[in-house]
Amino acid sequence: xxxxxxxxxxxxxxxxxxxxxxxxxxDPFLLVCRGFSVITALTxxxxxxxxxxxxxxxxxxxxxxxxxxxxxxxxxxxxFVVLAETEWGFILKFWKVLEYWAGRGMLQIFVAVxxxxxxxxxxxxxxxxxxxNISSYMLLAYGVLYLASGLLCIGHLKRLRQxxxxxxxxxxxxxxxxxxxxxxxxxxxxxxxx
Numbered sequence: 001x002x003x004x005x006x007x008x009x010x011x012x013x014x015x016x017x018x019x020x021x022x023x024x025x026x027d028p029f030l031l032v033c034r035g036f037s038v039i040t041a042l043t044x045x046x047x048x049x050x051x052x053x054x055x056x057x058x059x060x061x062x063x064x065x066x067x068x069x070x071x072x073x074x075x076x077x078x079x080f081v082v083l084a085e086t087e088w089g090f091i092l093k094f095w096k097v098l099e100y101w102a103g104r105g106m107l108q109i110f111v112a113v114x115x116x117x118x119x120x121x122x123x124x125x126x127x128x129x130x131x132x133n134i135s136s137y138m139l140l141a142y143g144v145l146y147l148a149s150g151l152l153c154i155g156h157l158k159r160l161r162q163x164x165x166x167x168x169x170x171x172x173x174x175x176x177x178x179x180x181x182x183x184x185x186x187x188x189x190x191x192x193x194x
Contacts, residue, residue: 027165033158040108040142041085046135047078047115053128067118074114081111081139099159102150108143112136 051074058068083091084098084107097103116136149155 027161030158030161030165036142037085037087040139040146041082043135043138043142044078044081044085044108044111046131047111047139048075048082050128050131050135051075051078051115054132057125057128064118070114070118074111077107077114078111081108099155100150101146101155101158105143105146105148105150108139108146110143112138112140112143115139 051071055068055071055075058064058071080091080095080098081104084095084104092099098107113136115132
């Protein structure tokens with residue numbers, strides 16, 4: 001459907017009656033991107049939890065202070081991954097590289113490598129090692145997928161569709177406001193004639 005066809009559809013929907021709500025169709029591509037962002041953010045949160053547990057164990061045992069410090073840095077950087085996935089305007093404003101999928105992918109790969117680094121193979125905490133492996137490989141896979149998608153300009157396509165959706169939403173709001181004002185003017189004219 002062309003842009004004019006979409007505008008005509010919005011106008012037709014707005015002019016049918018005052019009780020009819022305007023139809024706003026969500027873009028399936030943007031829904032998939034949002035779902036992917038949520039899954040990636042949850043995986044980054046799992047990396048945060050694993051690194052916090054590893055840091056606590058390192059500091060509590062006193063066996064490897066450097067590993068604990070390394071884990072604290074991993075927690076901080078993983079937190080930026082979560083913020084980047086929420087696409088919070090403040091973060092994207094100051095770290096423009098996180099707006100691009102290739103930049104996000106590289107950051108996610110870095111966090112995955114940091115989470116996987118220095119595993120304890122002594123067999124003392126096998127459950128923690130298993131969590132480290134699961135979270136790091138999941139985030140690594142998402143990072144590689146983000147990097148490849150960024151190189152294929154999928155992120156640019158997403159930003160274009162988001163702008164189109166914002167423009168469409170604004171047009172719908174403007175049409176609703178015009179419809180409300182038209183009804184108010186019609187009521188005012190009716191009361192003036194009487």
